[in-house]
Amino acid sequence: xxxxxxxxxxxxxxxxxxxxxxxxxxxxxxxxxxxxxxxxxxxxxxxxxxxxxxxxxxxxxxxxxxxxxxxxxxxxxxxxxxxxxxxxxxxxxxxxxxxxxxxxxxxxxxxxxxxxxxxxxxxxxxxxxxxxxxxxxxxxxxxxxxxxxxxxxxxx
Numbered sequence: 001x002x003x004x005x006x007x008x009x010x011x012x013x014x015x016x017x018x019x020x021x022x023x024x025x026x027x028x029x030x031x032x033x034x035x036x037x038x039x040x041x042x043x044x045x046x047x048x049x050x051x052x053x054x055x056x057x058x059x060x061x062x063x064x065x066x067x068x069x070x071x072x073x074x075x076x077x078x079x080x081x082x083x084x085x086x087x088x089x090x091x092x093x094x095x096x097x098x099x100x101x102x103x104x105x106x107x108x109x110x111x112x113x114x115x116x117x118x119x120x121x122x123x124x125x126x127x128x129x130x131x132x133x134x135x136x137x138x139x140x141x142x143x144x145x146x147x148x149x150x151x152x153x154x155x156x
């Protein structure tokens with residue numbers, strides 16, 4: 001589903017990723033690569049894929065709202081081409097760790113995730129571990145609320 005423009009060239013697009021409780025399981029081992037990532041079912045319509053492709057071609061910024069959105073968009077890019085995204089309806093099993101090169105997401109709005117979570121690892125992959133560590137230190141000092149209903153940040 002596509003909403004009409006919100007002004008200043010901003011459009012809201014909707015996609016679906018069915019997350020489960022496994023999303024919130026902490027990484028227990030020392031090596032995150034050995035953590036069994038869960039699969040979640042995702043859907044990106046033809047209309048949304050086309051709009052995202054056009055935005056990329058025009059050099060406009062794509063802002064993922066939430067780590068699950070970023071994960072689905074990056075799985076979409078791997079299943080097609082970032083400049084010619086195709087509709088997607090399949091299982092998502094992408095585990096994004098530091099060192100990952102983002103292809104679709106240019107900015108991210110996300111809340112403050114708990115330590116050792118796969119979501120925090122995705123944020124560190126996007127922003128860099130040092131910046132995330134500084135942001136979290138500030139959040140703790142200012143008594144920000146963490147987890148799914150906590151405070152949020154825009155990472156560019």
